[in-house]
Amino acid sequence: MNLDELADRLEAAADRTGDVIQSRMRHVGALGVARIRQNASGRPGPNVITGRYRASWRSETLAIPYGAECTLGTDAPQGRRLELGFTGYDSLGRYYDQPPFPHVQPAIGFIEDTLHEQMRAAVGEILDD
Secondary structure, three states: OOHHHHHHHHHHHHHHHHHHHHHHHHHHHHHHHHHHHHHOOOOOOOOOOOOHHHHOOEEEEEEEOOEEEEEEEOOOOOHHHHHHOEEEEOOOOOEEEEOOOOOOHHHHHHHHHHHHHHHHHHHHHHHHO
16 A cells, blocks of 8 residues: 555545544443443342433433544432432431442443443444445
8 A cells, every 4th residue: 555545545534533433432322321221220229110210311422523422411310319329408308318329330330341342443443444
């Protein structure tokens, strides 16, 4: 391969980088939410009562130049209490001594491994053409 062919190949790879990484990040986000939901399906995580809390977990993937970022989270008010526990009075004056029911922290290693795996696959996909 001569230098002109290499330059053309690298330029084509650069053009595809953002789309490929965004796709891979969406996949990481979906798997991460699935793992958190799985962990929030009973002990040692929180028990499922209505399923609304578990269903409240979302993944949002945003494009950034030549890549993507992904945020996992919930807007459910009990999320922090369930993960970290709570001891004290609530806004209505009720006293709680609630232990933590971790479901996010146990998923972090899986999400990190999945992210590394997907980024290696993205590099292979980008450079393979």
